[in-house]
Amino acid sequence: MRWWSRLSAMEEPAGAKGGWGLLAGSALVIVAVPVADAFLPHGIHLAHILVVPVALVSAFGGPRRGFVTALAAVASILVASAERHVLSSENVIVELLSLVVLSVLLILFSHLREKRLRELERLRRASETAQGVVLRALPPRAGPLFIASEYMAAELGTRVGGDMYAVARTEGATRLLIGDVRGHGLSSIGDTESVLGAFRASAYRQGPLPELVQSLEDGFRWSLTELPEGPSQTEVGERFVTAAVIEIPDDEPYAHVVNCGHPSPLLLHDGGATLLNVAEPAPPLGLGMLGGMGESTYTISTFAFGPGDHLILYTDGVTEARDPHGVFYPLLARAVTWTGDRPQALLRSMTEDLLAHVAGPLGDDMAAVAIQRDDRMRPVGSTISPDGQ
Structure with missing residues (x-):
């Protein structure tokens, strides 16, 4: 029958497979109610209780199991009434009709709820796929570097927000990007995608670093x-x-x-922590439109980064994280307490320490990348000493 085929095609909820205890309890109620009815005075009936197992199984076991439970409940009333020769009595007919109507409504509601949950799950998977395309996972190795990354979105249910990172290999070097769009959550993904797209398109070229930043x-x-009405003066000043x-x-x-x-990268060297503050920082991307800056504005600062050192790139979701008393996370003071010889372990220690400081959910997106140079992977013939000579 068509109705049975449609019912059989209904998907059960994820937790329905382990609901044998619920089914056993419902079966016990369905058997016990007619038996108890037989020993009660003629004017007292418990058949209305049978809607309870139907409701519970429909809610937690899905529409298919709810339908089977409803059939069993109706059958129990029919068998008990026939045994007592009251099948055509007014009370029994009212009880049956009430049970059938309520069961149909309960099963229909269960079906619609499960259908809605499946739609939401499909949307969640599609959203995660799209977000994963925007913010791709970083490779664990890039040339002579070990790399690990950590991302925590402030907006519940999202994997990507206003923070970003990316890595690209060129001939003889590795280039990395860490960035933070003004704002957080899904509303900032468009700006995140535009910057990441520009980096991925340009970072592989052999041009100088200022040329990459200009791109x-x-x-x-x-x-x-590409905004519907073009970039207004407000957009220019507030989107960066x-x-x-x-x-x-x-x-x-x-x-x-x-x-x-951007917040200065953090260098961990010989048990100490140092912020790599550049001599001439440039304004954030987007604010260059206000001053008509060109490539010459972007000045390169060079820092020692030898074998065994760790370089931590992070966003202000780390430094601006506050504890319940409003105290910011003390990055430099806490960095020397982090444990781990490899970037992944180091980031795990950092994240655990950060969450312990906040004692709750983060108020802003947080991204961090840890890099460590592996001296064993340097090109043959090259020489690197700890002092950089």
Whole structure:
């Protein structure tokens, strides 16, 4: 029958497979109610209780199991009434009709609820796939570097927000991007995608680092021109991206940094922690439109980055995280307490420490990338000493 085929095609909820206890309890009630009815005075009936197991099974076991439970409940009333020769009595007919009507409504509600949940699950998976395309997972190795990343979105149910990171290999070097779009959550994904797209399109070229940063500025500026009414003065002044672009040569113990208004990278060396503050930071991406800045504005700062050192790139979701008393996370003081010889373990220690400081959910998106140079992977013939000579 068509109705049975449709019912059989209904999917059960994820937790329905383990509901044998619920089914056993419902079966016990369905058997016990007619038996108890037989020993009660003629004017007292318990058949209305049978709607309870139907409701419970429909809610927690799905519409198919609810339908089977409803059939069993109706059958129990019919068998008990026939045994007592009251099948055609007014009370029994009312009880049967009430049970059937309520069961149909309960099963229908269960079906609609499960259908809605499946639709939401499909939307969630599609959203996660789309977000995963925007913010791709970083490779664990890039040339002579070990790399690990951590991302925590402030908006519940999202995997990507206003923070970003990316890595690209060029001939003889690795380039990394860490950035933070003004705002957080899904509303900032468009700006995140425009900057990441510009980085992925340009980072593989052999041009100098300022040229790469200029391409990020141009890409973000171009994305603003795609607004329905063009970039208004308000948009120009309020939509921006802080970013730091880093280039790490394979055969030199250095890290070259261009910083556009982003929190300074953190260097862990010989048990100490140092912020790599650039001499001439540039304004955030997008604000360059206000001053007509060009490539020459982006100045490279070079820092020692030798074997065994860790470089931590992060967003202000780390430094601006507050404890219940409003105290900001003390990055430099806490960095020396982090444990882990490899980037992944180091980030795990950092994240656990950060969440312990906040003692609750983060108020902003947080992204962090840890990089460690592996001296064993340097090109043959190159020489790197701890002092950079």
